[in-house]
Amino acid sequence: MIEKALKGNRSYWIWTLFLGALVASGLSAYYQQRWLGLTVTGMGREASWGLYTAQFTFLVGVAASAVMVTLLHQKELTKTVIIALFMAASATLMSILFAVADMGKPDRLLNIIFYTNPRSLVFWDLLFLSGYLATTLTAGWAMLGAEKKGVPPPAWVKSLLNLSIPLAVGIFFATAFLYGGLPDLSLWVTGVLALRFIASAFAAGMALLILVTLIVKKTKGLDTGKEAREKLAMVATYAGVANVLLLGVQFFTTFYGNAPLLWFSLIAGVVSVAILLIPASRKSQQWLVAACTALVLSVWVDKSAGLLIGGELFPAPLGSIVTYAPTSTEMFVVAGIWSFGSLLFTALLKVVVAVKAEHRG
Amino acid sequence: MKSRKLLWLVTFAAISLFAAFYLFSNGEAETPQKPLARVSVVDSTKCIAPKEFMRANHMQVLHGWERSVVRDGDRVHIASNGSRFQKSLGTCLGCHNNRLFCFSCHSYANVKPKCWNCHLSPMETQ
Amino acid sequence: MMNEQRREFIKKTALGVFVGLGAASGLVPAFSLEKTALPVWDEKPVPGKIRWGMLIDTRKCKEGCQQCVAACHHEHNVPAFKNRREEIRWIWKNSYKNVFPTADNAGASKEIQSRTFLSLCNHCADSPCTQICPTGATFKRWDGIVEIDYHRCIGCRFCMPACPYGSLSFNWQDPRTAIVDPVTAYPTREQGVVEKCNFCSDRLIKGLQPACVEVCPEQALVFGDLNDPASDIRVLLESNVTMQRKPELGTKPSVFYII
Numbered sequence: 234m235i236e237k238a239l240k241g242n243r244s245y246w247i248w249t250l251f252l253g254a255l256v257a258s259g260l261s262a263y264y265q266q267r268w269l270g271l272t273v274t275g276m277g278r279e280a281s282w283g284l285y286t287a288q289f290t291f292l293v294g295v296a297a298s299a300v301m302v303t304l305l306h307q308k309e310l311t312k313t314v315i316i317a318l319f320m321a322a323s324a325t326l327m328s329i330l331f332a333v334a335d336m337g338k339p340d341r342l343l344n345i346i347f348y349t350n351p352r353s354l355v356f357w358d359l360l361f362l363s364g365y366l367a368t369t370l371t372a373g374w375a376m377l378g379a380e381k382k383g384v385p386p387p388a389w390v391k392s393l394l395n396l397s398i399p400l401a402v403g404i405f406f407a408t409a410f411l412y413g414g415l416p417d418l419s420l421w422v423t424g425v426l427a428l429r430f431i432a433s434a435f436a437a438g439m440a441l442l443i444l445v446t447l448i449v450k451k452t453k454g455l456d457t458g459k460e461a462r463e464k465l466a467m468v469a470t471y472a473g474v475a476n477v478l479l480l481g482v483q484f485f486t487t488f489y490g491n492a493p494l495l496w497f498s499l500i501a502g503v504v505s506v507a508i509l510l511i512p513a514s515r516k517s518q519q520w521l522v523a524a525c526t527a528l529v530l531s532v533w534v535d536k537s538a539g540l541l542i543g544g545e546l547f548p549a550p551l552g553s554i555v556t557y558a559p560t561s562t563e564m565f566v567v568a569g570i571w572s573f574g575s576l577l578f579t580a581l582l583k584v585v586v587a588v589k590a591e592h593r594g
Numbered sequence: 595m596k597s598r599k600l601l602w603l604v605t606f607a608a609i610s611l612f613a614a615f616y617l618f619s620n621g622e623a624e625t626p627q628k629p630l631a632r633v634s635v636v637d638s639t640k641c642i643a644p645k646e647f648m649r650a651n652h653m654q655v656l657h658g659w660e661r662s663v664v665r666d667g668d669r670v671h672i673a674s675n676g677s678r679f680q681k682s683l684g685t686c687l688g689c690h691n692n693r694l695f696c697f698s699c700h701s702y703a704n705v706k707p708k709c710w711n712c713h714l715s716p717m718e719t720q
Numbered sequence: 721m722m723n724e725q726r727r728e729f730i731k732k733t734a735l736g737v738f739v740g741l742g743a744a745s746g747l748v749p750a751f752s753l754e755k756t757a758l759p760v761w762d763e764k765p766v767p768g769k770i771r772w773g774m775l776i777d778t779r780k781c782k783e784g785c786q787q788c789v790a791a792c793h794h795e796h797n798v799p800a801f802k803n804r805r806e807e808i809r810w811i812w813k814n815s816y817k818n819v820f821p822t823a824d825n826a827g828a829s830k831e832i833q834s835r836t837f838l839s840l841c842n843h844c845a846d847s848p849c850t851q852i853c854p855t856g857a858t859f860k861r862w863d864g865i866v867e868i869d870y871h872r873c874i875g876c877r878f879c880m881p882a883c884p885y886g887s888l889s890f891n892w893q894d895p896r897t898a899i900v901d902p903v904t905a906y907p908t909r910e911q912g913v914v915e916k917c918n919f920c921s922d923r924l925i926k927g928l929q930p931a932c933v934e935v936c937p938e939q940a941l942v943f944g945d946l947n948d949p950a951s952d953i954r955v956l957l958e959s960n961v962t963m964q965r966k967p968e969l970g971t972k973p974s975v976f977y978i979i
């Protein structure tokens with residue numbers, strides 16, 4: 234089936250080449266980082282986590298939230314399931330790549346398996362992520378293969394999908410409490426953080442999925458259905474409201490209010506949720522696109538800026554607020570990994586579209 | 595006659611024990627930089643394992659040493675013939691004191707062990 | 721007091737010496753590294769029997785003196801990166817506000833608040849750093865020392881924010897470029913791993929006191945077994961008012977301060 238990704242029109246190839254170029258520059262930046270050490274990033278003693286960790290957190294949320302489509306198990310969503318699975322797989326792969334990019338000794342990655350520390354949430358998180366990657370990718374591919382042959386998917390796909398649900402839940406909990414477990418955060422902050430991680434994940438994940446289905450519809454004429462998008466928008470709205478409320482709470486209880494980027498995040502969040510709450514604007518495609526874009530941006534900025542101010546989400550242990558500014562090397566690596574994930578997702582979507590077109594035709 | 599001999603023996607043993615303890619504790623207390631005792635046997639005719647075995651398995655042996663010393667504090671290697679060795683790179687290099695011992699083979703086989711990333715290699719010292 | 725403490729050491733070590741007479745030592749040629757000294761504990765240690773601890777009498781510690789810091793960093797090949805972002809430290813001096821941020825400042829005099837205090841890894845009995853480490857590279861030893869296994873660390877740095885005392889440093893680049901006066905008796909670290917104070921576990925096996933304790937001209941530092949009621953440190957802990965850093969977090973530090 235994969236050969237279907239090798240056929241495409243002009244804009245498809247421009248897009249893939251563009252992504253490929255970014256991957257290449259990311260690789261060369263990463264090579265530099267491997268050679269010289271993480272000193273080429275903007276991270277340092279007090280701000281020991283940076284952009285990579287931010288992308289990791291964001292993508293983990295997006296990946297795990299895609300499980301909602303399986304979970305809802307509704308007729309309207311049947312056409313969306315494969316796309317959601319592939320989005321989950323690509324996002325999971327990217328998140329793992331970001332975790333690896335952040336390591337000082339990635340060549341020792343397998344030490345996590347050789348010498349497991351079962352008390353460590355980091356270990357569980359990476360374990361769940363790998364499992365989730367395997368299940369979503371396999372299930373999506375098998376479903377697609379079945380569709381190509383015009384037969385119902387084999388029975389084990391169902392069990393795989395069922396397995397992906399606890400894995401996603403595990404990812405949510407491990408990640409949320411991974412950050413929550415840092416001792417300098419009070420219990421209150423911890424609780425809010427964990428809840429907000431889950432809420433923002435569903436908001437951004439569903440919004441992104443809506444955008445993807447709209448892009449597929451526009452460029453390839455494959456429509457997964459307006460009703461499906463409405464269902465997803467509903468989930469995004471609920472999650473978005475919860476996220477905005479919790480973010481607001483954090484503005485009052487911490488010094489989030491001092492960071493301009495977080496103000497942007499809050500305002501973008503409020504505006505997008507408002508658009509989604511008004512039935513008239515939710516039904517209009519333009520407004521839906523605007524709201525979803527704003528929602529994704531809001532969450533992404535919040536995940537990144539929460540780190541950029543250094544002092545809140547990951548407080549420097551000695552109470553000092555250290556400013557952290559990513560370097561260009563770091564940004565190239567980030568762009569490279571994003572492009573790699575997008576490339577994979579594009580290829581997978583291409584196969585989906587081709588199979589569905591064949592089936593229709 | 596017999597009892598006299600025994601007395602001498604006991605006295606001698608007591609004195610030497612006392613002296614040993616005194617010397618040792620003094621040496622330790624006054625010049626703490628020195629190793630605790632200089633009495634030792636590094637017998638270069640003794641090997642921790644046969645040559646052929648070591649040639650093929652020295653990495654596993656070293657890895658095992660590293661693990662048991664760092665993780666369990668188990669610092670003494672007992673060879674199959676009962677002789678005891680301290681688990682340390684220094685023990686190896688004590689006998690294999692040709693500075694090129696590790697390097698000649700490794701460069702021939704084109705392997706790059708990571709030991710010397712942290713442990714100073716014989717090549718880097720005088 | 722010093723002598724008593726040495727006796728305590730010798731008591732612990734005497735047995736080991738007789739057992740260890742056969743072990744290799746001494747005769748190692750001059751070029752070799754990390755010389756094989758006769759180990760004091762050459763038997764498999766009993767987990768949990770000893771818990772090493774330190775008491776810092778900050779009244780004796782002289783303002784401006786850096787001897788312990790210099791001795792430790794020299795002895796362990798700690799690189800001297802100048803910029804703050806990449807700084808690596810095992811023991812250092814810091815202000816009252818930073819060392820005891822959660823202590824009640826109202827109770828501290830101006831004099832105390834203006835002094836600097838030694839900080840180092842607390843070798844916590846309930847250590848968040850070991851709990852979060854996905855590979856067990858940071859681990860609690862049989863003798864209470866929280867050690868980092870540099871062979872195993874993958875450099876994920878989760879331990880850094882997990883430690884509430886900022887005790888861990890990361891090697892952002894190859895540390896060997898910044899080691900001023902390298903010693904051959906102890907290894908260096910490599911690019912990409914974290915490092916911190918090891919309570920001189922390398923010296924303890926030779927029956928020595930930690931380098932900082934030994935070098936301090938004011939004898940402001942006392943080191944010993946917290947599990948032994950007769951040890952100097954226990955006696956001093958019982959006869960003085962001491963405090964730990966951020967005790968409210970429940971990490972149970974093994975480093976105590978007399979203010």
Ligand code: SF4
Binds near residue numbers: 844883886
């Ligand atoms: S002080 Fe920090 S690094 Fe040391 S044991 Fe405690 S938590 Fe771990």
Ligand code: SF4
Binds near residue numbers: 858
């Ligand atoms: S950086 Fe090393 S010691 Fe710290 S948590 Fe990661 S693997 Fe463990």
